[in-house]
Amino acid sequence: MMPMLTFVSSAPFIGLVIALVALETLVVFWIFRERAGVERAGIAASNAAGVCLLLTTLTVMIDTGPGPVVLALAGALAAHVVDLALRLRLIGPTKDAA
Secondary structure (H helix, E strand, O other): OOOHHHHHOOHHHHHHHHHHHHHHHHHHHHHOOOOOOHHHHHHHHHHHHHHHHHHHHHHHHOOOOHHHHHHHHHHHHHHHHHHHHHHHHHHOOOOOOO
C-alpha cells in the first residue's frame, strides 16, 4: 500500500482533485440552475483558477518544462482576474463613495 504522503504528492492524486473540482462545479451549477448571472460565472471563474493552479502543480511534478507551467499560470491569472472583476461588479459602488 502507498504511504499517504506519497499518494498526496502524486500525479494521479492531482488528477483526482481536478475531477472532484469539475464535479463540484457541475453540482453547484445544477443546484443553482434556476439562477443565471454573476453567481454561476463567479463560481466557474473561481474553480477555473483552482484547476489551473492544480494543472501548474501537475506540470511541475511531471517535469514538462517551462512552457506548460507558464500557460497554466497564465490561465490561473486570467481566471482570478475574471473572478475579481465579477466580485467587484457584484459589490458595485458604495453610497459613501462621493
